[in-house]
Amino acid sequence: MKKLVLIDGNSIAYRAFFALPLLSNEKGDYTNAVYGFTTMLLKVLEEEKPTHLLVAFDAGKSTFRHKTYAAYKGTRQKTPSELSGQIPMIHKLLDAFSIKRYEAKEYEADDIIGTQAVEAAKKGYEVVVITGDKDLLQLVDDRIEVVLTRKGITEVDRYNEAKIEERYGLTPKQIIDLKGLMGDTSDNIPGVPGVGEKTAIKLLTQFSDVETVLASINEVSGKKLKERLEENKELAILSKQLATIMTEVPLETALNDLAYNGFDYQAVKELFKAYAFNSLLNRIGEDEDQQEEALEEVAFEIVSEIKEDHLISPSALVIEMLGDNYHHADIIGVGLANKNGNYFIPTKVAVESTLFQTFMADEKKEKYLFDAKRAVVALAWQDIELNGVAFDLQMASYLLDPSLSSHEMSDIASRKGSVRVLEDETVYGKGAKQGIPAEQQLAEHLSRKAYAMHVLKEILANELKENEQYSLFAELEMPLSVILGRMEKEGIKVDRGQLQTMGGDLSTRLADLEKEIHKEAGETFNINSPKQLGQVLFETLELPPVKKTKTGYSTSADVLEKLAGSHPIIEHILLYRQLGKLYSTYIEGLLKVANEETGKVHTRFNQALTQTGRLSSTDPNLQNIPIRLEEGRKIRKAFVPSHDDWLMVSADYSQIELRVLAHISGDERMKEAFLKNMDIHTKTAMDVFHVEEDEVTDQMRRSAKAVNFGIVYGISDYGLSQNLNITRKEAKEFIDRYLASYPDVKAYMENVVKEAKKTGYVQTLLARRRYLPELASSNFNQRSFAERTAMNTPIQGTAADIIKQAMVIMSEELANSSLKATMLLQVHDELIFEVAPEDEQALKELVTNVMENALSLDVPLQVDVLSGSSWYDAK
């Protein structure tokens, strides 16, 4: 017998929250509702032994009931933030248990439960509904039971038809009529004033339902009651309507999807540890036997010759390689899964097959991959084109929740409860011991990954749609990944000779400085060792320590700057550090990774890493090439066009984050600055210090700039005080003055935090999300950090959205033009190109146009474009 258990998520969480004291884990997150919910869940799993399981949540916001009656739930108190922060944690918990959860816009959890219950009952399931809400009693019939929490969460009452009859003297359907007459204060359903439970039951026993009662008012006993019914006919009908659970919600999940097949032991254990539910660890049993349990069988075939039948659309593909630098890594095998079967194709068989190559290049043959860019670039190095990537699992996982530390297949598989997949580390080992396993094992692993991809693709695609993130995924990030892949493969030329010359110069200067410093210290020591340097400065030379780190004295630049003047050695150390950084990170670092033959460096952009939606760049990191100090800026002279006579072009957004802030906050004064194209820092100084433009001093502008900087990066009053070298109190006052000058910015900041506490996440203009469970933390630092993040992420993230959008459009425009120009790099608010001299002007016009119009805001976007014979000269 199939048995479906439906849990009213919000209701149970709410009960648990109020039934238990405010527990929290060591991080300071409140966990009492999560804990209570978990104990209830474990109890349900043990006692009910469901074959199918669903937890329904309210989607928040407004439902179809609000359309009928605006005041619906109007008296309900706002969910306490200590509870709302726990809802995402409960979501995570359910994911770890591989239990389906669902929420639908416009509908309440009740309606989702009602719909599923009725459908399942019709199909012969035994159905149990678990809730704290008596409303749901109306669903009871011979196949549906409702379990109501009575006190706390462990004491419950189980209602079938007989029990309802016994308790109310009514049939389950009459529960709706009961509500219609007596109303419900907690949902602000009015009912008939003056009619309570007793009267309502009496009326219903006599007349069966609201309609009959109203049609037979004459027969009702009691003059006052008659009057009340007469006056409130419409209210009674409306109340009944509101109390009726909708059983025809258009659900996107089929009953089959709700099958519960047990949970992933590791995932649950990890989560229990994170939530500090040590006492519950025992309740989920010993891990040994379960963990050792064999993976479910996935049949596969090792392909020795590729045939047409292997290559159908859609197919899931795994292009496996060891080591993370896909510019150099060898492909060790190919996994393939589609309707016809699961396959392992040895690399040689794949890359040498024309059939395979044609299939890979065919735009119309849909492919699902995990980290598509990795495959695209690796194959490009083998001169194999990969087109038609229809789904990137890693990208989907990242967009759904960027905070998950790992977007590895095995983790996604265990989180989403599909076919289990081994961790790559388990199969290949790591570090020095990493290697390729026996073919059979490799074949099994890759086929399994490919097979799992189909299942996971469906799940994640649905989640993206539920979150309204599908277009972000399909129209922005997916196309961008291909573009980034091309940029990485193309690479950027560095002039190795120039680097070597600069390096030679630096190393002599470093050697001289080293001698000088040793002389001043009176001993030789390793200047690069903070430990040794600390001893020399604060013990041998007895300079006053300014700051400590966990391990000893701090010798950071801002500490040394405070000591400057007290000893000549300080200045030399600062210079040594500066030059040393240039030499080892940039000169040697770049020379190490530049291709011997072409002189090009090929970075890798990580598109699925940052919490804000920015890219990051590694191996080498080309997003932190020096510019601030002239000495370092010279490094940019080594970045040159890859063709003779071509030019480097740099196009950067001016103040994009502050423009985004002006747009989303709608602050008129701030918008004015951009509409009138004023210097934003001067304008800020004018507004904050209440002075005219010509009265703004350098110091005022500097302070204003620091605050703007702080707003953009979400720093704290502490951070600002460090930047401006003022006290924390002064910094706080300064921020307050700033916010007073820009009231709508202040309102936005408050609002975004409030909203995030409610929903558990913040989002950007293009629906990129970031969950912030720490908003409910009792730990001040944690909570403050989350609050600043809530304010800052939509700003920085939207800026990231905009430049990504610009890149996608730019790439199309370039492809459709005959311009001899290549997009090479993205540095957060800047795009770097190389261009043939005859197309320089055209490119500049095009890129300005594309970037400024990538997304339309209430303030103009401004782009500065510059060109020159090297990146340095594009200034």
Next chain:
DNA sequence: TCCTTCACGCACGTC
């Protein structure tokens, strides 16, 4: 026992 590898903290480059 020695040598290599690894994880971690510190410092500093960019936006």
Next chain:
DNA sequence: GACGTACGTGAAGGAT
């Protein structure tokens, strides 16, 4: 605030 890299350091791991 977010990133990535280089370096030094002490501990763990592996070979001898």
